Each structure stands twice: as structure tokens, then as C-alpha cells.
Amino acid sequence: MDLNILWFILVTVLFTGFFFLEGFDYGVGILLPFVGRNDLERRMVINSIGPFWDSNEVWMLTAGGAMFAAFPHWYATLFSGFYLALFLILVALILRGVAFEFRSKDEKPAWRNLWDWLLFVGSLLPALLWGVAITNLIRGVPIDARMQFAGTFFDLLSPYTLLGGLAFLLVFTLQGGLFLALKSEGELKERSRQAALRAGAGAALALLLLVIMSYGVTDIFSRFLPGILLGSAFITLLLSLAGLYTRRYGPGFLMNGLTVILVTAGFFSGLFPRVMVSSLNPEWSITIYRAASSPYTLKVMTVVALTLVPIVLAYQGWTYWVFRQRVKARDLEY
Amino acid sequence: MDALLLARWQFGITSVYHFLFVPLTLGLSILVAIMETIYVRTGDETYKNMARFWGRLFLINFAMGVVTGIVQEFHFGMNWSEYSRFVGDIFGAPLAVEALAAFFLESTFLGLWIFGWEKLSPALHAACIWLVAFASNLSAFWILVANSFMQEPVGFTLRNGRAEMTDFFALLTNPHVLYQFPHTVLAGFVTAAFFVMGISAYHLLRQSQLEPFRRSFRLALIMGLIGSLLVAGIGHLQGQHLVATQPMKMAAAEALWDSADPAPLALVALVDQENQQNNLEIKIPALTSFLAYNSFRGEVKGLKELQAAAAEQYGPGNYIPPVAPVFWSFRLMIAAGLWLILLSLYSLYLWRKGLLESRPLVLKALLWSIPIPYLANTAGWFVAEVGRYPWIVYGLQRLEAAVSPGVSATAILTTLVAFTLLYGLLAVVDVYLLAKYARQGVVEQPPAGKMHPSGEVSLWI
DSSP states (O other): OOHHHHHHHHHHHHHHHHHHHHHHHHHHHHHHHHHOOSHHHHHHHHHHHTTTHHHHHHHHHHHHHHHHHHOHHHHHHHHHHTHHHHHHHHHHHHHHHHHHHHGGGSOOHHHHHHHHHHHHHHHHHHHHHHHHHHHHHHHOBOBOTTSOBOSOGGGGOOHHHHHHHHHHHHHHHHHHHHHHHHHOOHHHHHHHHHHHHHHHHHHHHHHHHHHHHHHHHOSGGGSHHHHHHHHHHHHHHHHHHHHHHTTOHHHHHHHHHHHHHHHHHHHHHHHTTEEEOBSSOGGGSEETTTSOOOHHHHHHHHHHHHHHHHHHHHHHHHHHHHTOBOOOTTSOOO | OOHHHHHHHHHHHHHHHHHHHHHHHHHHHHHHHHHHHHHHHHOOHHHHHHHHHHHHHHHHHHHHHHHHHHHHHHHHHHHOHHHHHHHHHHHHHHHHHIIIIIIHHHHHHHHHHHHOTTTSOHHHHHHHHHHHHHHHHHHHHHHHHHHHHHHSOOSEEEETTEEEESOHHHHHTOHHHHHHHHHHHHHHHHHHHHHHHHHHHHHHHTTOSHHHHHHHHHHHHHHHHHHHHHHHHHHHHHHHHHHHHOHHHHHHHHTOOSOBSSOOEEEEEEEETTTTEEEEEEEETTHHHHHHHSSSOOOBOOHHHHHHHHHHHHOSSOOOOOHHHHHHHHHHHHHHHHHHHHHHHHHHHHHHHTOGGGOHHHHHHHHHTTHHHHHHHHHHHHHHHHTTTTEEETTTEEGGGTSOTTSOHHHHHHHHHHHHHHHHHHHHHHHHHHHHHHHHOOOOOOOOOOOOGGGBOOTTO
């Protein structure tokens, strides 16, 4: 296996980690206005992800950084080509990030309400737009012979990619609902379950449609693995819903987490060895060889990544252990 | 307006704005860590309350630093895609390492620190904020490694139409970063020190909560005094290094049009860029030579000669950066630095004599000096970045070759306006919150309730 393949896998792993971890905290943000009926409940909802959301977001930054370091042309084409979509994600993440810190720093209900809604929008938009972005990678966008994006923002919006966005959004919302059901008690838990059931039904439908549509719109099923992965994703989603229905939130959460992993792995493996498909000419698709850094850089970065990633996983895992308890009304920070 | 100009404005505005929050993070995390460590070692609750008070201000500031930092990472791909293609091999690596080695550490242990007061042992909790402080400063190192490559490219070769890395270690030991890193980080310590001194002075002035703010003031004074002296000393060395490696930048900083031996230093000058001359100059003879070489003799090359040399080496074109902004920023930075040194020396003198609290004028000066380090930081970056014009990577790639070819001016203008408005609004909110909590002062923390182990969440039930 050459280093280009290894780095494709590493970038996939980083995006998977990002969607797996930040997926549930986006979901919690999306559910905030629906499950939190009063200020105390909303604080509890926000505090359930309080210790985690920031380090979850770093998974996205690391995925972006790794893409830049290992596949600079991928980074350059993707980020300049999906310009307005990424701009919207940035605005959403700015508002979301400060909302966490600012919302409880003032007593006025209007102030808190404003930041709560910004937290909602700031969670919903990235969840949706990342789904649109990932499905655009495999559907193909106008990329010319010089690896330049030759389209507009509206080229990114098609029924297929919008469905992709919706599917990501609903799967993340389900994940958020499951997480909240795990972390809360009483009425809040019950309301989270209800919300998760509704989002989950939508997620199952959207994912099924997405898999079916992928047959028609993309070429990812020309190989064996992506089909297996996406098919399994649908099954784990159903298992997750079964867990939710029978109030076994832990297994439900893990099963839906597996869905996120399988969907991401399915799409990225369908993409391989390309990183972006050109809709103009298959020859112009960007591949892990055309997009890559020099072998030397890949080697240096491999040493760095293989040293640091296990350490990061260890201390992040420890964080989840430290904050394993349910959220209590008496020790809220946000 | 063309896309290049708009992209430059956007990068300038978002970077300057981002760097309003970073320096305070670098220094304040350390001050909070010191306070909490004293609490752990002595059991003195005042220090715990101090750590929580300054920690709250730290978090309000930190949130802004984080969210504006995300924009910076995406920028290179969005507006500067050709730059990203040309140097991605080299530039992407430190950014990725920054995320892997520093951001993860910073965000994870900050989460533990914020939510872990009752869940971790005091020593472990203090260790968390030390890790945050370490990670913040480590992240500054990696980003400055990346920036230093733009100022002084090392460890690369030109191949396949791009700059390829040949020596990672050379990037880490880039002579430029060896000056820039301590200069920038210490400037952050000074920023935090004057932030703490200023707010403490406010409370000393009002005679409120004297004990915690006396202690805060003392800690910050030490950091501010040592920091500001070191910043100036390293800045001097950095200037000498730049005279050798980026002579155009330093000639612009001195508005020196003609080479001279010895070269005078213009205290003030009306720069006439078009006619390549200065009007109404007030000069001190030989001082620029002295600053450059520690000797009153020695030739310092002027802008005209450097322009001619650059045109010969790189082909025809304008290689002179906008002189007046660089010249004045340089002076602003140095004046601000001198003011901070004098103010901290005088404060130390008054403190030792026990007179500080009876000098309302000095206390007010300290309060009103909170923005001065921010001015100095911004001016310093202005010299560094505008002085690099017309290069995005010094001597390797020019700005116009770096901009994204597929992104329209309209798209950049839209996002530029939106970012500026959003940042402006957030600045108001942030200052409102900082002022509100700074004024409120150190509040005694009620003892938090203990957790019941029965509330544990199991993933398997």
C-alpha cells in the first residue's frame, strides 16, 4: 500500500470521526428548541455536549488540515469550488461557537432565546451542507483539465445532493436525540426519545432513497465494497431505531454511530481512487495521485499522524469517561 | 474592485480580527494556570476565586479566538487556492500538525477544565489548564512555522511547478521563526499582563475586592515587565535579521529611499511614494545603521536600490510595498512597546514603595492602557505582512498568482461584507460581556453539590 492510499484512508477516518462525533452534537443543537421547554431544560440540553463539542469540532479542522497537507489540490479545488457553501458553514459555526459561551452570560430571556436559536441554526446548516458537499464529491461537479472548479454555487444543488444533505441532517438529528436520551432524565428524556423517533423515521426513509438514487446518479456501485457498506448502513439504522423504540439508548446510539461510519466509508470507498469526480470528463477527476503532496511530505506526515492520533484518541476517550454521568441541573456551566 | 484586492482585504480583516483574541489567550491561560497552581499548593481559596474570575474572562475571549480561527484555516483554500496548490506540500503540514498536536489538546482539556471543577482532583484540574496553556502556545509555534515559510522560505525545492518540501526539520528551525515565535508569544504575555493589570487597577481604584486584585496585579506586573523588556530585545534582534533577509521590508519600515552609510533614522516623515521621497523628515543620524548592525557605521540599502536589484532578479515590476503604512505601523509598534515598558517600570517602583494604590492617575493610566498591546500586536503584523508585498511567499510567489481563479469578485465582496458585519457585531457583544464580568469582579463560588454515582450513563443498558 503506498502512502497516497494510506492518506486517503486517514482523511476518510478523520471525516468519519468528525461526522461520528460532531454528528451527535449537531443533532443536540438541532433538537434544542424542540426538546427544551424552559431555560433550565435548554441549559441541560446544551450542557450535555458542553465538554465535548469543541474537541469534536477539531476533528473537522484536522480533516481539513490533513487534506491540505496530503492532497493540496483536493483542498484547493474543494474549498474554492464550494465557496459559498463553505462560507455558510463558517458563519454557522461562528455563531454556534460563541452561542455556547455567551448564552448563559446574561440573564435576559431575549438574550438567551437569541443564542439558543443561533445554536439551532448553527447546528442545522453545517449538518445539511456537509451532506450536500459529500454527495457532490461522488455525483461529480464541473472540474476542468487544470483541476479548477468551473461552476457556480447552484451546480452543487441537485435533487440528489439535497437528499444527501437531508439524510445527513436527519441521521445526525437521530444521533443527537439518542445522545440526549442517554444523558438526561424524566420528561426531557421522554421528549428526546419522541423527537429521535420522528427524526429516525425520516432518516431511514432519506437514507433508503439516497442509496437507491446513488445507483442512478453515481457510479459507486460499479464496485462491491461501497454497496455492501451502504446497504449495511441501512440495516444498522433500522437496528438503531429498534434500540430507540425499546428504550435501549446505548446500543441505539452505537448502532446509529455505526450508520454514520458506514455511510461515510461507503461514499469515500465509492470515490476511491478519486477524491473529486469531474462531471465534464472522467479523465479530469482529481485522484489521490494527481492531488497529492510529494512523497517526502506524505512520509513526514505519516510519522506525525501515526504518533499523535493514538494519543488524541486516548485522552478524548478519557474525557467521555470523566463526563459519563447524566447531566444534573445543579452543575451546569453554560 | 478586482478579486485580488478584495481577497487581500478579506484576509487582512479576518486575520487582524482573529489576532485580537489570540494574544490574550496565550498569556492569560498561563496566568490562570499560575493562580490555580498557587491555590492547589497553598489551599488559599482566594487564588481559586481568582482563577475562576480570570478564567471566565479567558473563556469569553477564547470562544472568539476559536471561531475566527476556523475561518483562517478555510481561507487558504477558498480565496487563495493557487497559493494552496503551490505551497500545499509545505504549508499544509504545519497546519495539520497544529490541529493534531495542539488544537485537540487545547479543546479537550479546556472542556475538562470548564466542566471538571468537581469531577477532577484539584491537582489534575490545575494540570488541565496548564495543558491548555501549553497547547495554545504550541499552536502559535506551528502557525508561525507556516507563516515564517512565507517570509523566509527554507527546506524546499521547486519541482513539478510547485514548492516541494525537502527538509521538515529546516522548516522547524527556520531562522525567521526563531525570532518571530518568541517575539509573538511574549507579546501575547504582555497583552494578557496589561489586561490583568488594567482590570485590577480598576478595582484597586474603586477600593473593591482589594485582596484578589492586589495579588492579580502583582502576578501580572511581573509577567508584563519581563515580557515587555524581552519583546523589545527580541524585536531588535528580529529587525537585524530582517535587514539581512527581507531588506525591502525594513527599508520600507524606515522609509529609507536611498542607500546610506551610515543610515539615519527618520522619527517622522511624510512619505511620498509616487516621487520616491520623504517630506518634512526629522532624522537622527546613523541610528538606523546602529539598529541594523549595533555599530554607527554600515550601509543600509534603500528602497530604490532594492527595487532595481529585485527587477533585475525577478523581472520588471513594482517590488516596493506601501511605504507609509509600514513606516507608521513600525513606529506605532515601537512607541506602544516603549510606553508599556515605562508604565510597568514605574508601576513596579510604586508597588515596591507601597504607593501604587494612592496614585489614581497611574491606576487610570493602567486601565486605559489595556488597548495598547492590541495596537502594538496589530501594527506588528501589519509590518510583517504588508511589508512582504508584492510577495505571498517571499521571492517565490507573487500575490496575484496566488488568488483563486474561479472565485468571482462578487463572491468575495459578498463574504467580505458579511464577515465584516458579523465580526463587528460580535466585537460589540464580546466587549459588552468582558466589561460586564470584569466590573463584577471576583465572586465567591458557592460550594457545588456532589454527584451521585447512580446517575451514570451506560452505553449498554
